Amino acid sequence: MQLYTSSVAQTRQAGARLAKTAKAGDVYILDGDLGTGKTEFVRGFTDSLGGNATVRSPSFSILNIYQTGCIDVYHFDFYRLSDISELEELGFDDYIYGNGVCLIEWGSLFRDYLPPEARTIRFSDRGECQRVLDADFDF
Numbered sequence: 001m002q003l004y005t006s007s008v009a010q011t012r013q014a015g016a017r018l019a020k021t022a023k024a025g026d027v028y029i030l031d032g033d034l035g036t037g038k039t040e041f042v043r044g045f046t047d048s049l050g051g052n053a054t055v056r057s058p059s060f061s062i063l064n065i066y067q068t069g070c071i072d073v074y075h076f077d078f079y080r081l082s083d084i085s086e087l088e089e090l091g092f093d094d095y096i097y098g099n100g101v102c103l104i105e106w107g108s109l110f111r112d113y114l115p116p117e118a119r120t121i122r123f124s125d126r127g128e129c130q131r132v133l134d135a136d137f138d139f
């Protein structure tokens with residue numbers, strides 16, 4: 001499935017669209033270059049669930065947790081990780097197999113460590129705020 005967005009608001013709407021079907025235990029890999037809208041997508045996802053947290057890229061913290069009115073959202077960024085032991089130190093399995101939804105930026109860097117049912121959305125920049133979201137599933 002491909003979605004095309006031409007503004008930050010539309011990228012957030014795409015995140016909100018996914019949130020309508022997401023459930024506890026779901027894992028989504030958000031891949032794409034820097035600045036392609038991954039964090040804005042998460043912002044839309046979280047806001048649509050009733051979250052009032054400030055969504056920021058977890059590039060330095062590795063994990064941000066957002067409590068919404070419906071479900072917890074675990075927002076990871078694997079970009080700076082050098083090996084799997086860093087995830088183990090975070091207690092990653094507790095999140096990935098927990099009661100929330102995992103949204104993982106740069107998740108393909110450690111794809112073999114993720115559940116086989118994890119879904120992928122690839123973000124591509126087409127210039128002038130144009131984005132293509134290419135998912136391996138429908139939402």
